[in-house]
Every structure is written in structure tokens, then in C-alpha cells.
Amino acid sequence: MRVLLTRPAYSPLYQLITSKTKWKLVFPPMGLLYIAAALEEEGHQVEVVDGEADNLTSDEIVQRVEVSKPDIVGAGATTVDFEQAKWILSQVKERFGVMTVLGGAHGTILPNQVLEENHHIDYIVRGEGEITIRELLNEIGGNKNFSQVDGLSYREEGRVINNRERGLISDLDKNPLPARHLIDGSKYLFPVPRKGMQIMTSIQTARGCPFGCTYCYQMFGREVRFREPTLVVNEIEDCVNRWGVRFVSFVDDTFTIKRERVIEICNQIIRRGLKVSWSCLARADTVKEDMLKKMKEAGCRLVSTGVESGNQEILNRVKKGVTLKQYEEAYRLLKKIGFETRGSFILGLPYENTKTLRSTVDFAKKLQLDRAFFNIFTPYPGSQLFEATTRGEGVHLLTHCWEDFRRWGNAVIELDDVSRDELIEWQKIAMMEFYARPKTILWHIREFIRGEHSMYYYRPLFFGLGEFYQRKLKIFRK
Numbered sequence: 001m002r003v004l005l006t007r008p009a010y011s012p013l014y015q016l017i018t019s020k021t022k023w024k025l026v027f028p029p030m031g032l033l034y035i036a037a038a039l040e041e042e043g044h045q046v047e048v049v050d051g052e053a054d055n056l057t058s059d060e061i062v063q064r065v066e067v068s069k070p071d072i073v074g075a076g077a078t079t080v081d082f083e084q085a086k087w088i089l090s091q092v093k094e095r096f097g098v099m100t101v102l103g104g105a106h107g108t109i110l111p112n113q114v115l116e117e118n119h120h121i122d123y124i125v126r127g128e129g130e131i132t133i134r135e136l137l138n139e140i141g142g143n144k145n146f147s148q149v150d151g152l153s154y155r156e157e158g159r160v161i162n163n164r165e166r167g168l169i170s171d172l173d174k175n176p177l178p179a180r181h182l183i184d185g186s187k188y189l190f191p192v193p194r195k196g197m198q199i200m201t202s203i204q205t206a207r208g209c210p211f212g213c214t215y216c217y218q219m220f221g222r223e224v225r226f227r228e229p230t231l232v233v234n235e236i237e238d239c240v241n242r243w244g245v246r247f248v249s250f251v252d253d254t255f256t257i258k259r260e261r262v263i264e265i266c267n268q269i270i271r272r273g274l275k276v277s278w279s280c281l282a283r284a285d286t287v288k289e290d291m292l293k294k295m296k297e298a299g300c301r302l303v304s305t306g307v308e309s310g311n312q313e314i315l316n317r318v319k320k321g322v323t324l325k326q327y328e329e330a331y332r333l334l335k336k337i338g339f340e341t342r343g344s345f346i347l348g349l350p351y352e353n354t355k356t357l358r359s360t361v362d363f364a365k366k367l368q369l370d371r372a373f374f375n376i377f378t379p380y381p382g383s384q385l386f387e388a389t390t391r392g393e394g395v396h397l398l399t400h401c402w403e404d405f406r407r408w409g410n411a412v413i414e415l416d417d418v419s420r421d422e423l424i425e426w427q428k429i430a431m432m433e434f435y436a437r438p439k440t441i442l443w444h445i446r447e448f449i450r451g452e453h454s455m456y457y458y459r460p461l462f463f464g465l466g467e468f469y470q471r472k473l474k475i476f477r478k
Helices: 030-041 058-068 082-096 105-109 111-117 130-140 229-243 259-272 289-297 312-317 324-337 354-366 384-390 420-435 438-449 455-477
Strands: 002-007 045-050 072-076 099-103 123-125 152-156 159-162 189-192 196-203 247-250 277-282 300-308 340-347 371-376
Touching (some): 002 030, 030 072, 058 082, 099 105, 105 123, 189 247, 259 289, 340 420, 354 371, 420 438, 438 455
Parallel strands (some): 002 072, 072 099, 340 371
């Protein structure tokens, strides 16, 4: 069968990057590439259309479908880009009569609602899709006995059918490598410190997260399944030699969760002499000095953690399981060893108030952080806090318009003592106070002198400075 898989462009939703910006950070659509590889292994012809990397509007994606004439069109969607994905699938169904499949977190969590409200979506592949999509296409081309396909949702005589859950893939090494040959790798770029925009790729070395943060939906479950380190480094080497990749983003929820395994991956990168820079996500309670030194030797440049709040009581409420002192020590070590340090924060968690918001901004400035990102709390379906917001437990959900569920420049919640508009203002204040400091400005100037000339790299700085001078100008005019 001919299958077209697509990802809608997401940057217009955040109103941060115009669709025609050339030098922008774009991560490959790894979920689609894993699905594509699984289908190619079964002998299907697959095309991947990435609206984000190719700067395509939703209508232009539909035009691509018209040209390709596939038998099936599939789209992956999180909550925030679900509206775009469903519009594309509706046009595909109405104009060309093609079978449509939805994958991703939103459909996985809300299959009944999605299928009841969107009759142009034929099937939903829930959870990990590599096996489910193979079996679905086998049934479409064969006996059409869809009830035997675990992890599948569909309609039968107007009634939504949710087949039993598919068990998680226990051996990730049996999955074929992502079908990177189906995308133009030169369009996926990362602003590497002191090297500018470099061709990058994402690599997943594990799936699953054992931690219980209540604001997170765990698409891959609580049990962590690890890939064999040698096979991980084989994939890195292939990306470097075959695709010209110079930067790798490890997209595991927590790359540093198993110290011995991290060190083994690093040792293999070093032994093979792979000239590649990389980044990863870590938790403050998992970083050890010897491991960090080995990571640095193996080419790691950026380490990011989700700090979330500068108030210990708020961290405890969302079951983060990390203390403020652990964050301080982790960033002290990271800076000592020479990493670029990044941290992300959430403004507006349940039971927050202006005092806790202030403590978060101040804590961000206290940490040895080079770059900070402040997101407004957005309760995604499937998370524990989504249910809490519907009950008004310390936070109140204002809308179910999924397209509004973005973390930047908008809020779909309000607190008992902080309004929606005030949260948006706090986000601006946080960015301004962090980036308009002499310390942060000087750090960015040093990076520019050292050769980091990608303007994308400085956008948070420009935003923070812009807010600072706009506010000064208003005061002056008064």
C-alpha cells in the first residue's frame, strides 16, 4: 500500500517563528519515522511530509496528498496541534476519499471523543504504534478483522470500538531504525554553541519514565525500557557518516537515569572517535560528577532539566521528587564541568500565588543557568492534573479549545488568586528579569565572540531585552 504520513506545522501556533523563517530549530518527526520504518519493513511504500520543516500550511499538505495519491494518510498529533491534524484528515477524506489514521498522545487519551466528533478519522492507533500500524494495514489489505488488533480504536456500525490495550514493546532493539531517508536531513538544524546552526537528529535510547510528576502524561509508561548501548552508538555513527549529522539530541525523558549505561555510551563514542556534539535531558537527583565529566569528554554540550518551581511546597504537590538544594548542586556541577546549562520552569501550577511565582523567578536567577524557559502551566489530557483542573483543585480550566493549549503567550487556566491575564504577564516578567540581567547579557556576548552567530540562539535574550525597554519607555512617557 501507498502510505503518506504527515506532521502539521506547529510554530505558527506559538506565534514565535514565521512559516518562512529559514534558520529555525526543527526536530525530526521521530514518531512518524519509526512508524514509516515499520511499514517499509512490511513492504509498504511510505512518504513523510513534514509541514514544520518544509514550511507548509495545512492546505499545502493536503495538496501534497492530492499529488501523491496514497491509499492511506496518517497524522500524528499532540493536544495543541490536534485541530490542524484533524483538519488535514477531514480534507483528505472529503476530497479524495482516502482512509485516515490518527496517532499520537491526543488520540490515545481521548479515542471516544475524537472518533465520535470526527467521522473523517477512520482509525486511531493508540500508544506505541510500530506493531499496531503493521497489523492494521495487514487487516485492511486482508480479512478486515480489526477486533484482533490490540491498541486500535475505530467505528463499527456507528459505535466506537476500543480494542484492548497493546502491551509496551519490551525489546526496543527489535524496532527498525527511524526511516531518516524519507526526510531532507539538511532542514533539521540545531544552534550548537560556538558552531552555529548544524545538521541534527534526535535519538531515543530508552522509553518510559519511572517518576510520578502529576503534570505529565506518560505516553510510554512508567517502566523504563533501554536500548543496547552498542546499538545506540551504531545509530549515532550511521547518522554522522551517512547523513552528515553534527548534533544529536537524546530525547529520552531522563537520559541520565542509569549512570553505568550513560558512561558506556560515552566510552563507545570516544573509542570510535565520533565527531558529534549532543544534548540530553536530566534530573537533578541523577547527575553525578564522574558521569558528567565522561559526558563532556564524549561531546555533550547542553544539559537541560525541568526545574518547574522555585517553591519546595509546590514541587512536593506535583510529586516532582527533587529538592531545591539538589537543583542548586546539580547546576553547580554542570557549570563547574563546563556545560551550557538550561532549565525549564512552569508558572501557574495548582495552588500557586504571586508569592510562589515570585520565588520561581528568583530561583531561576539564583541557579547557575545560562538559559531559562518559562512555560505557563497547561493541563494536558491524560495527566493527573488535567483531572484536577476540571474539579477546580487549586487551578481552574477555562477552555477545551485544544488549539489554545500552548504554553507560550497564552493560558487556558487561572488560579484562585491569579487570573489568566496575570499569568501571561508573569511569563513576560520572568523572561525579562532573567535575560535583561548584566550577567546573562555578558554571557551571550561572550558566546557571540566565540563564534555563535545564529540569531535563533539569541531570541530569548532579544525577547527579554525588548520587554525591559518597552516597560522603561512606558515609564518615561508617563
